[in-house]
Amino acid sequence: MKISSEEEMINCGREFAKTVKAPQVIELIGDVGAGKTTFVRGLAEGLGIKTPVTSPSFTISKEYAYDGGRLVHYDFYRLPDPGLMAEDLDEAISDPHAIVLVEWANSVENILPANTKRIEIKYNDDGTREVTL
Ligand code: ADP
Numbered sequence: 001m002k003i004s005s006e007e008e009m010i011n012c013g014r015e016f017a018k019t020v021k022a023p024q025v026i027e028l029i030g031d032v033g034a035g036k037t038t039f040v041r042g043l044a045e046g047l048g049i050k051t052p053v054t055s056p057s058f059t060i061s062k063e064y065a066y067d068g069g070r071l072v073h074y075d076f077y078r079l080p081d082p083g084l085m086a087e088d089l090d091e092a093i094s095d096p097h098a099i100v101l102v103e104w105a106n107s108v109e110n111i112l113p114a115n116t117k118r119i120e121i122k123y124n125d126d127g128t129r130e131v132t133l
């Protein structure tokens with residue numbers, strides 16, 4: 001799917017929210033600035049979350065409540081060795097009411113469940129993005 005603007009990426013996340021139900025783990029794959037966090041912002045909006053999603057960067061994880069569950073958003077970019085955060089992630093994965101989003105999941109790939117959904121965002125030379133669900 002070709003995405004030409006930030007607004008379209010948010011819409012893509014919003015639409016995706018209609019198809020996702022806890023428990024679900026979603027891995028987001030793509031370079032820095034591809035639009036992974038922007039997609040999560042739309043997904044959160046689609047779930048009815050009013051708090052604007054921002055990058056978890058320094059805290060590694062951020063959590064948002066929605067009606068009936070919680071969205072937990074991880075970004076392991078700054079944490080090549082996940083340590084205790086792997087246990088934190090494992091706890092979120094075990095929660096039947098959690099939708100878990102993971103950016104830069106390479107170091108925790110082994111604890112992601114078999115039914116993890118993978119969304120890939122590719123940055124094109126013209127600034128558009130290619131999203132593969
Ligand atoms: P990531 O989490 O993948 O590092 P972000 O979502 O934080 O990326 O940042 C993407 C940046 O690119 C935002 O500043 C956004 O405004 C900008 N942007 C420009 N065009 C697009 C697009 N088509 N889709 C998503 N983001 C876009």
Ligand code: MG
Nearest residue numbers: 036037055103
């Ligand atoms: Mg990000």
